[in-house]
Structure formats: C-alpha cells, structure tokens
Amino acid sequence: MLMKIAVFGDIHGNIEALKSAYQAALSVKAETMYHLGDLGGYSPFVNEVVGFLIEHGIEGVQGNYDETVAHDREHCGCKYEDPIQEEMANKSFEWTKKHASPETKEYLGKLPFSISFIAEGKKILLFHATPSKNNLYWYADRPDKFFREMAEKTDADVMIYGHTHKPYRKDFGGKVFVNAGSVGKPKDGDPRACVALITIAADKMNVEFLRVPYDVQKAVEAIIASGLPGYFADKLKEAR
Numbered sequence: 173m174l175m176k177i178a179v180f181g182d183i184h185g186n187i188e189a190l191k192s193a194y195q196a197a198l199s200v201k202a203e204t205m206y207h208l209g210d211l212g213g214y215s216p217f218v219n220e221v222v223g224f225l226i227e228h229g230i231e232g233v234q235g236n237y238d239e240t241v242a243h244d245r246e247h248c249g250c251k252y253e254d255p256i257q258e259e260m261a262n263k264s265f266e267w268t269k270k271h272a273s274p275e276t277k278e279y280l281g282k283l284p285f286s287i288s289f290i291a292e293g294k295k296i297l298l299f300h301a302t303p304s305k306n307n308l309y310w311y312a313d314r315p316d317k318f319f320r321e322m323a324e325k326t327d328a329d330v331m332i333y334g335h336t337h338k339p340y341r342k343d344f345g346g347k348v349f350v351n352a353g354s355v356g357k358p359k360d361g362d363p364r365a366c367v368a369l370i371t372i373a374a375d376k377m378n379v380e381f382l383r384v385p386y387d388v389q390k391a392v393e394a395i396i397a398s399g400l401p402g403y404f405a406d407k408l409k410e411a412r
C-alpha cells in the first residue's frame with residue numbers, strides 16, 4: 173500500500189498559486205491534502221483562500237499569522253531583517269486584519285495547533301513552525317542538536333511544517349523532517365508555487381517538492397490593485 177499526501181505550506185493570500193497547487197496535487201493523484209497555515213498576508217485573497225480550503229475539504233493547522241489576525245493582535249509574530257521590511261510587514265498585517273471577514277477570522281481562530289495521523293504504520297505530525305511554537309524559524313541549517321530537541325517533543329516519525337518558505341527534507345535520528353516550503357510566497361529564489369508530495373509505503377518514504385507554475389503576473393497586479401505595498405509584488409516575482 174502507498175499513501176500520497178500533498179501539503180500546502182504558507183499560502184499567504186495568493187489564490188492563483190493555491191488553485192494551481194491544488195490542480196497539481198490532483199494530477200499526481202494525492203489521496204489527502206493538508207495546509208500548514210499562514211493563509212493571509214502579503215497578497216490580498218485571505219477570504220478566498222479560506223473559502224477554497226473549506227470548499228475542497230482541505231484541513232490544516234494554525235500559523236502565527238492566522239492566530240494574530242484572528243485575535244486582532246498588535247503584531248503578526250513575524251521576524252524582520254531590516255526596518256523597511258518591518259514597515260512593509262506592518263502594513264500587510266494591518267491590511268489583512270482590516271479585510272479578513274468575520275467568517276475568515278473565525279475559521280483562522282479555530283485552526284488546530286497541530287494534526288497527527290498514522291499512515292502505513294508511521295506517525296505523521298503537521299504543525300506550522302515547530303512542535304511547540306508557531307513562530308520559530310526552523311531552517312535546514314539548524315544544528316543537529318536543534319533537530320534532536322524538536323524530535324524529543326513528539327513521538328512522531330515524520331514531521332511536516334513550514335513558516336520559513338524554504339523547502340527541505342532531512343533524515344536524522346531515524347526520523348524524517350519535511351519543510352514543505354510555500355505555495356504563495358516562496359523565498360528560495362523560485363517563484364513557482366511549492367507543494368510537498370509525501371509518498372509513504374511500509375518500508376520507505378519519498379518526498380518530492382513539486383514546483384508549479386502559475387500566473388504570477390496576475391497575482392502581482394492583484395497586490396498592486398489591492399492597495400498593499402508594491403514591495404510585496406516585487407518580492408513575489410523575485411521569490412525573496
């Protein structure tokens with residue numbers, strides 16, 4: 173038996189990217205699909221993204237952005253590398269809190285912190301960033317000690333998460349760590365949507381990162397038309 177799981181990380185209001193990612197998951201015959209939260213911000217379609225996920229029965233976990241938008245917090249729980257990025261991020265956060273509908277906020281607020289299930293005898297655990305915090309950046313180059321500490325927080329065999337927008341797979345200590353990358357705002361230099369496709373069999377596990385072309389120009393124009401900073405349109409094209 174095989175199980176194919178498609179995972180959509182960090183969609184961030186980019187409905188064009190999500191639609192294409194979903195079609196790609198269908199075309200490779202994924203049996204189940206999940207999202208990893210951070211459904212709004214940077215692109216304008218948070219309500220449409222939530223509507224699409226509900227319509228297609230795609231369950232998922234709560235990201236830092238979802239939690240903070242749902243509760244109208246002061247800060248999104250994001251980290252900044254420079255003052256311009258901070259200023260732009262604040263604009264995006266204010267825009268998203270203002271435009272997310274009450275129904276959207278209710279959905280975001282009710283998302284679970286994590287989801288676990290068994291596939292082919294393996295324990296799978298999905299969360300946004302780490303097993304205990306939704307806003308810590310778990311990059312591939314974290315030392316092995318960090319991977320060990322995170323693994324000790326759970327009894328999962330496979331951990332699937334996002335938040336950094338940079339995909340990777342790492343096998344360590346008998347466990348598999350998968351960062352699913354980002355559907356709607358990749359930061360690894362490749363502007364195509366990223367979908368993690370995890371194929372699990374009793375004796376092995378395969379992880380692929382599908383890169384899905386979509387109409388980036390349409391997404392860029394929608395950012396500009398929405399009143400969000402053009403800064404995010406540039407970032408989307410550059411995948412930075």
Ligand SMILES: [Fe+2]
Pocket residue numbers: 210235236237300306335336
């Ligand atoms: Fe995040």
